[in-house]
Amino acid sequence: MILVTLPIESQKTAHIRLTLNGEATDVSFAPYKTLLEVLREDLGHTGTKHGCELGECGACAVLLEGKAVLSCLLLAVECDGKSVLTVEGLGADGKLHPLQDAFADLGAAQCGYCTPAILVTAKALLDSNPNPSREQIREALSGNLCRCTGYQQIFEAVEAAMIKIAGKTSC
């Protein structure tokens, strides 16, 4: 039997341990891969999308240590020991996150392709600023392109979730 050299993509020589949606996770992958590719291809987390893989559309946003980042521009090897939150980790205890509920109820997701990234970006905003103005919401989401909604129902959904979250924490 002749052993040929494997194509580079098959050489899963990189290895990291990260906290993915709250769970300690080990993964091996080809060292050149982005976090986006590792999430989708090596970890089966296809909720995070891609629209350009050049950092232009924002569809691949995830939270790294609580901050919104573009997973297509981040090498997975940089995420060793870090915490990553994707849309799959937004809900808890079998319930949707208030942002998810508001997006579903208020028409903020049409085709749903940009939605996962917008949801986590909005979460990062509300985590750091529980009471953002409409202008601050616009600013926070300005790196996430949406071709369906015209953004208005997205803004309204973020505001509805903001009120719901504020109501919960105050009582």
Added chain:
Amino acid sequence: MRVIGVPRRRVDARAKVTGQTRFADDIFLPRMAYCKLLRSPHPHARIRKMDTSRAAAHNGVYLVLSGKDLPIEYGILPVSQDEQALCVDHVRHVGDPVAAVVAREELTAFEALDLIDVEYELLTTIADPEEALATPAPRIHEYGEEGNIHKRVSLEFGDVEQGFAEADEVFEDTFFYQGNTHLPIEQHASMAIKDPEGKLTIWSSTQTPHYLHRALAKVLQMPPGHIRVIATPNGGGFGGKSDPFNHEIVVAKAALLLDRPVKICLTREEVFYCHRGRHPVLMKFKTGVKKDGTITGMHLQTLIDGGAYGSYGVASTFYTGALQTVTYHVPRYKFQGCRTFTNKPPCGPKRGHGTVQPRFGQEVQLDKIAEKLSIDPADLRLRIAESSNAVTANFFRLSVVNLSECIRRVVKNSDWKEKFRKMPDGRGVGLACSAYLTGAGLPIYWNKMPHSGVHIKFDRGGGVAVFCGATEIGQGSDDVLAGIVAEVLGLETFDIRLYTGDTDLGPVDLGSYSSRVTIMAGNAALQAAERGREMIAEAAAEKLGVPKERLRFADKRVFDSAAPEKCLTFAQAVCNAEARFGTIGTMGSYTPPKSPALYKGGGVGPSPTYSYTAAVVEVAVNPATGWITVPKIWIAHDIGRALNPTLVRGQVEGSVYMGLGEALMEEQEFRRLPKKLSHALVHKFPSMLEYKSPTSLDMPEVITELIEEPDPRGPFGAKEVGQGPLLPIMPAVANAVYDALGVRIDEVPITPEKIMKALAEKKAGRTPRFGPNHFPKVNWPEALRVPPPWEGGDGNAVNDVPRAAKHNPEKEKVLSP
């Protein structure tokens, strides 16, 4: 009604907000291989030689395909079967695919593309329609009218010269509408397998699984019954996923040859090469009016840049002249359209398909007419708006028309009378209107079958499963089906299971294009649900001992309206009906009404009913920089009935957004490389960064009002909403810029640079305008002369053989996406 008309969470919302909606590229299968396409770097060339042996020998490569493996031509329209999955010997635009590599890993496939040696012989590049008219050879295609003219049409409804003779004023204006693209966030992706029985299954981000099914059967020479097409939910379509695509055919072929799953996902750059977006159109409008604004005649000429393939282009050509008569009463109308081939990615249907460009011209010209006649532009439109149940000069039968109400609402909501010509310098408002089809009246290929079908299965647990070919592209087609069925059966949408966009499971629906799903799949669902309710009611009436007419279906129960305690749960009622009739399954289908437009070309434009929209846009323009901001937009849409108002509003505002992008920034532009390089014609910016589209920071506040008067043609009275509301935005912006600064921008997009040029013209005392000044000479064919209804016309051309006398079905392939 408990479901219809109530703002509610769409049926597929939970999947979307949890990231569980499975788009085509989210499918991963065991043993899957990856496909990449080698694309032409030249805009126009012959393939002299190709050597794929080095690529085929590359470690990890399973298969290399080239043109000779898939030589059969296909295309969306029967009259334009001009594409090959991989070019055999002729490439027609930068990005035309010439070979495919399938490999164990995507990166390997990428690497192997570099190992394919192709020798090209460069041909003269044709960059735009004027070059195409002037350059009959080399021909981009060996078919078409002549040279590089793909399609020419000429239609005359009444003597338009007589119309001009009767006019008090005649206006002539030329306009240019630049091309732009759909830019769905999801890149096109497909996965094909040879299934365990040896048949083909393909999952693809397509808006038209039925047409892809037909194209695959043709190119692969397989019985359609052995092919299953599953349209995955589209991550945005807007018309850009409506053609059968080369990559879909390639992965299908590769999967069959390799007997393993093969996937492709295009890069963003490749999506720009797929294109099929808005045609660039040069237009000349000549319109005669009386002093009171009454139109006496209109002559419209369009010159259309089709790009490298036919795509929907023959239909697009007709569409650039079809709907001018549907908004305002035009008693005499002449339309001439010419589509040329050019060496650019093919244009096709984008939201508003072909009607957007002439709508821009017509609405801006009306603004000029209103000013010249000293009539308020809103009042002018109210005077000439078409009325319900009219038949237009070109024989389109209208149903409910609420255009006037739309105008009145936006005038009121925007405080128009206090703003128009009264705002300070640099600020202004503009108004425009539009109409759009609620579904194309004819199918793309000639047949007499229904345009949409629905099966409903009722099970003993009270479960209801709906099967339909309709394709969810984000617009909410699944929710339309679930909402209608739930309403009829007294259920909630959550009780309905949907199996859609799958050619194996559901009856044919022609696809998500021409704003046809709500009316066609919706009416089919309504019929199937009503048939099911009828059977369940008949059996329940016997069981409960009450007259059938007294039974009501609500709250998951079937009950006597006179004595609600006499009832069955819905599940009991289904079991009861199954005991009475046997297994319960019902079917519904929908075929649009026959159109009175019998002349050749009359197949493009008829629709069961039309939606109407009016919009007012406010702008603030900095006269020093030309920079435009849009603080607010008011829009009113004649929807018939909003089945789910949350989704309807989303469609209106999404259309406004996309229209604003076209108005201000979006353009599919090309440039020639320097002579010392190849002088090739290339896409100026095939990236999302440089192809500008509005972000959350650019989007103004939108005040949406829905005008609801149920249309008898629509399910529960509903009309379309996905496309119509886009149309008035661009002309309303142009008219607002004029109100703000007194300069006309007769071209889209309206950029600061163009505004500065127009302001310079104004300052120099010349016509304060930016836009095209000429329309080239086109060798038009003799017009088909169709007397309008009020001149005794019967819908046929007087100088052509009447339709009824024709026996050649090939000639009757009427096209109408």
